[in-house]
Amino acid sequence: MSVLIRSYGAAETVTGSCHLLTIGRLNVLVDCGMFQGENEDLNYEPFEFDPRKIDYLVLTHAHIDHCGRIPKLYRDGFRGKIISTLPTKRIARIMLLDSAKVMLEEYRTLYKKALRKGKEDEVRPPLYYEDDVYDAMELFKIQLEYNQTLKLDENVSITFRNAGHILGSAFVEFNINDNGVNKKIVFTGDLGLKEKLIINPLEDEEYADYVYTESTYGNRNHKNLEESIKEFEEAIVTSFKDGGNVVIPTFALERSQEILYILRKMYDKGTLPECQVFLDSPLAISATRIFLQFPEYFNEEVRQMIKRGENPFIFPYVRFTETVEESKKINDIKNGAIILAGSGMCTGGRIKHHLKHNLWRPESSVIFVGYQTRGTLGREIIDGAKMVRIYGEEILVRAKIYTINGFSSHADQKTLLSWLGNIKGLKNVFIIHGDKEVMHVFKDKLDKELHLKSHIVKKGEGIHL
Numbered sequence: 467m468s469v470l471i472r473s474y475g476a477a478e479t480v481t482g483s484c485h486l487l488t489i490g491r492l493n494v495l496v497d498c499g500m501f502q503g504e505n506e507d508l509n510y511e512p513f514e515f516d517p518r519k520i521d522y523l524v525l526t527h528a529h530i531d532h533c534g535r536i537p538k539l540y541r542d543g544f545r546g547k548i549i550s551t552l553p554t555k556r557i558a559r560i561m562l563l564d565s566a567k568v569m570l571e572e573y574r575t576l577y578k579k580a581l582r583k584g585k586e587d588e589v590r591p592p593l594y595y596e597d598d599v600y601d602a603m604e605l606f607k608i609q610l611e612y613n614q615t616l617k618l619d620e621n622v623s624i625t626f627r628n629a630g631h632i633l634g635s636a637f638v639e640f641n642i643n644d645n646g647v648n649k650k651i652v653f654t655g656d657l658g659l660k661e662k663l664i665i666n667p668l669e670d671e672e673y674a675d676y677v678y679t680e681s682t683y684g685n686r687n688h689k690n691l692e693e694s695i696k697e698f699e700e701a702i703v704t705s706f707k708d709g710g711n712v713v714i715p716t717f718a719l720e721r722s723q724e725i726l727y728i729l730r731k732m733y734d735k736g737t738l739p740e741c742q743v744f745l746d747s748p749l750a751i752s753a754t755r756i757f758l759q760f761p762e763y764f765n766e767e768v769r770q771m772i773k774r775g776e777n778p779f780i781f782p783y784v785r786f787t788e789t790v791e792e793s794k795k796i797n798d799i800k801n802g803a804i805i806l807a808g809s810g811m812c813t814g815g816r817i818k819h820h821l822k823h824n825l826w827r828p829e830s831s832v833i834f835v836g837y838q839t840r841g842t843l844g845r846e847i848i849d850g851a852k853m854v855r856i857y858g859e860e861i862l863v864r865a866k867i868y869t870i871n872g873f874s875s876h877a878d879q880k881t882l883l884s885w886l887g888n889i890k891g892l893k894n895v896f897i898i899h900g901d902k903e904v905m906h907v908f909k910d911k912l913d914k915e916l917h918l919k920s921h922i923v924k925k926g927e928g929i930h931l
């Protein structure tokens with residue numbers, strides 16, 4: 467029986483994860499993510515395969531670069547079954563609805579501008595609408611637990627293992643019976659770390675013939691988590707010494723919950739100055755509520771806390787501000803507020819309002835806890851801009867700026883190497899989901915340190931296993 471794998475996304479790029487396995491007569495897609503940043507235009511191109519012929523879509527986790535094109539897949543005729551963990555299904559729903567909303571808002575703004583120039587025909591409509599998301603959600607028909615195996619046909623079965631990346635994230639094992647010989651192919655999706663604040667950490671893989679591995683941080687190592695938590699706690703305490711507010715740009719999923727959890731622990735220890743903590747993001751609030759539905763996915767420490775009847779994300783200082791009115795009211799507070807808002811890189815959303823109100827005030831602080839890519843407002847600020855432009859207004863940067871680098875949902879180089887190094891029987895490692903230069907650095911490490919055969923997968927290239 468032939469096994470053919472083609473990667474249509476996350477091949478020599480980080481985003482747009484999409485891999486098609488053709489095993490005998492079975493067509494299985496692993497992830498169907500959105501391209502982001504400089505590759506965004508690729509989202510609008512037709513799929514390079516026939517979505518109507520896909521039997522199953524196996525979704526590793528609910529980040530938008532892994533699930534973001536599912537509604538488009540539905541629009542283009544996909545009616546197969548989507549297999550994921552239950553948290554992934556719930557998170558995918560809010561992420562996709564948010565993505566549809568953001569695309570529609572962008573479209574309306576651009577359309578209005580184009581109308582004034584008589585160029586409205588040139589504005590591209592959204593990739594999909596909210597209704598497409600609801601339709602696509604109907605296809606999430608199979609939920610798997612970690613370590614549970616599902617037969618896709620008489621010769622192919624899959625098993626999910628805990629990837630320790632975000633809530634519900636899995637790496638996937640394909641076990642294929644090829645005329646009596648078993649072939650095991652693993653797709654990592656995104657791998658997390660061996661140390662996690664809330665969810666259970668990355669699980670080991672014992673045996674595999676082939677691995678398709680992500681390589682996002684294949685060229686560098688993260689700072690130690692414990693040190694970063696300490697740095698963060700110190701930043702909070704010193705921030706409040708001058709009065710003012712603390713603004714924390716945060717990603718809605720995972721990082722928001724991690725920061726709330728650290729603040730909760732500070733509160734318990736009595737080291738958190740008296741303040742008001744605002745989770746000012748509807749998406750982060752929804753994500754936090756989903757987290758609370760899955761305590762069995764949490765690590766021992768957090769589970770113990772829940773057993774004691776304590777909520778890891780909610781304590782007397784915390785307020786969830788869902789409506790625009792509640793959010794605007796925060797602007798009246800001049801000191802003693804910790805404001806968590808998105809987007810994580812300050813490219814849009816409520817965070818821009820909070821920066822506008824606090825960035826020019828020397829008594830306020832901004833704490834960055836996530837990676838800021840080039841070309842974003844967040845990056846401009848951490849690179850030391852003295853003045854930035856927010857909603858057409860020039861704003862001085864006088865607030866204290868802290869950058870804390872040790873929080874990450876992704877495995878770093880040493881974690882990836884030790885995880886792959888532990889796998890017995892590896893015949894070939896296929897490198898995906900990374901920037902080109904990073905992939906070459908990582909391949910070199912695999913050759914020299916682990917003496918493993920590896921290959922950098924090109925977009926659309928067919929690999930027979």
Ligand SMILES: [Zn+2]
Binds near residue numbers: 656
């Ligand atoms: Zn991810």
